[in-house]
Amino acid sequence: MNIDPLDGPVRCYINGHCSSIDCCVYDEKILTSLNLFINIDSCNDVIDGGIEKYKFSKSLLEFDWKSEHEIYLGGIYQLNFQLEELPGSNNYIISMEISICWDSEAACDYRITVLENNILAKENCDWKRPLLKPDFSMTKWKTENGFQANTSLDGQSLTDLLEELGVSNFAIDDLPNDKMYIVSMNVSVCFEANSTCEDDIVNVLNNVLLPKQQCRYSEDFVVEDFSLTKWMSNRNITRTDELQEYMLYQILEELDALSFLSEYSCDRSREPWGPTNDGWIKECSTFVMLPYLNSRETTCIIMDTCTGIKCCVEAPSLGRSFDFSFELDACNFQLTIRIEKFVYNESLVNYVYGTHHQFYLKGIFLIEYTVDELSSSEYILSVSLGVCLESSEPNCIVKQVVADKVSLPKPSCDWNQGFRIQNFSLEDWTRIRGEDLTNLTELAVLQVSSDLGISKFFKKPSCVRNGIFYQPENFGWKRDCPVSTELPELHPGMTCVLLPSCTEVDCCIDADMFHHSFNLVLKLDPCDEKLIIGIENFVFEISLYEFDWGVSKKLYLNSVIRME
Structure with missing residues (x-):
């Protein structure tokens, strides 16, 4: 908590929970010290205040926020305070003034501002109770x-x-x-x-x-037609002035974005952000051609995965820098956007590459991006970042292009993955939850599929063995290949198609326990020199130019569905 030093005959103490301000003021006229205090009990929703033994107590549930409150003792001693709640960040904004006035028709003998628009953190409440089982281990x-x-x-x-x-x-x-x-x-x-x-x-x-409800990440503010310029003008703040911390908190609270703000601002002058000559810190061991960044505004890190960028964007007029990141996880098929504490995940399964996206968080924080998949080993990425507080153009006070068609190398993926849950056993899983292993409910199927990390790859609808694509079949095979080929007899719950190219196999396997059928594909393309293999939507493309011929390979979907 940043507080200014106090002058004159007053000393104040703020307790360790930052919830109580206790002051001792010396009155030279009567040669006596007096105690003035405010105590905020956010856990029990009560505020207490007083001068010496003259005290008041009020419920915070009925408190008049933002209004000035006054406590008088004999008309001489006065404690004025104002409290504003910021529920989005679990903080208060507090102002407090102490006065000693012996003559009602003259200036006060002593007046001091103890706190002025200071951010005061709410106390962390302990809701714990003793264990119901004293011998619990x-x-x-x-x-x-x-x-x-x-x-x-x-x-x-x-x-x-x-x-x-x-x-x-x-x-x-x-x-x-x-x-x-x-x-x-x-x-x-x-x-x-x-x-x-x-x-x-x-x-x-x-x-x-x-x-879950469908979330919208549009450019619209919670407050219609919000304007930072108008907000500052209404409070007689010059547009060129740097906002004080409490003002930024008020704005973000008003726009329902304060809960996303990190406790501390990123600092471009310190590690891990600096120093840097071109605006970039390079953790990626592979050479990546990156654009020069305006060092007065933005510093970025190319992450050690080589497919992720995180940036510290400075907004001087707001007196604050903001943390952005954009990560592509090629092996787990996931795109992750982070803005301060906010995290957004999007599946790359069935992702439409080459599409331009504008992602706004509460209309304020902007990430514009386009992801292209140039090949099985490379992404092409364009990303712009912005901080926007005007409803009309130009609506962003800061906007920076951090990647413009930058080539990012995809990592090599481990296809032979173990279970997501170490030493997983479906028998144990069902026993612990009281489920019938031989007849799993729909809810149990959803839970176990999610716990094992495979549900995001499920095709909807699933393949149908009795459908026209897989029928008619003989010993589990439908042969569309014109060349006579010896094929093995398949398991009764499995049907495969040998397609007309004769180098592509498409299989459908029933998994009655999951109420789902799984699709497995292997396609060799000798013309484009590539191999496509997949389990459901867990699909990879491999170049045949450097392929290890004659070597057994494995593709595991988190060890649940296996292909060798």
Whole structure:
């Protein structure tokens, strides 16, 4: 917290939680020191204040934010304060003034501004209670439930732990690739400390699938026709002035973007951002041709993956720099955008390459990008970054092109991947969740597919073995190849097509347990010298110019579906 030094006969103390300001003022007329204080209890939603023993207490639920509040003692001693809540960042803006006035018709004997538009962090509230099981052991619990001691818990496993400890009245599991949440919720009213109050628990939701709403990342502000110029003019702030920190907080709170702001601004003069001569820090070991950046505004890092860029963009008029990143994960088929604390993931499965995108966060932070896939080993990337606070053109106070058709080398991917969950066993997974291994519910299929990281690659709809593409078949094969070829008899739950090129095989395998059929493809193209292999939408293209002929290869979809 940045505070100015105090002059005169006053000393103040701010406690470690940044929630209490306690001042001692010496009155020379009566040779006595007086205590003036404000205490904000954000956990119990109460504010206390007072002068000596004259005190007041008020609920923050009914508090008049932004208005000036006054406390008088005998008309002589005065404590004025103003408090503004910033729920988006868990902070307050506070101003506080102390006065001593012995003559109502003359200037005050003493007046000092203790705080002026300072940012005050809310206290972190401790909602914990003692364990319901005093002898609980995390190590023992993990062993009994089939988890390795060093395994991180997430998703359903974390929900199970919280329920075991009795600290979960609601549970939410995320199915990002299915764009769904799994929600459970219990409600109870309990007046006995030594009781679980099980008889009073009402089950509201039990593993209910709730669809996620479609998010819009457009250029529209939450406040219609917002203008930084107009905002500053209304407050008599010169447009050329640098905004103070609290002003930026107010603007971002008004535009519903303050919750995304990182606690600390990136600093282009310090590591990892600087120093640099051309605006770039190069962590990629491969040479990449990068454009010169305006060092007065933006510094970027080409990441060690060589397919990611992160930048620190300075907006001098806002008195702040902002952190952006754009990452392409070629092996996990994912695009990730980060703006300060905000994270957005988009699947590259079925991605339409070469399309221009404008991504706005609350209309303020802009990432414009185009991703082209030039070959199986190269992306072509164009990216522009902006900070925009005007509804009319030019709407961005900062805009910088950081990549213009830059060639980025794709990494080599490990196709022989193990299970996403170490030592995974479907039998153990179903036992822990009380599921029937031989008859999984739709919810269980969604959960296990998400936990194993394979659901995002599922084709919708799945292939159909009895459909016209795979029929008629003989011993599992449909032969469209005009050349006579000896083919093995296939498993009853599998049908394959040998296509007319005679160098392409397309298979459909039923997995009744998953209520899904999986499509596997192998295509050799001797004309373009390339091999295409895939499991569902987990597809790779390989050049045959440097191919290891005669060597056995493996393609595993997170070890669940395997192709050799």
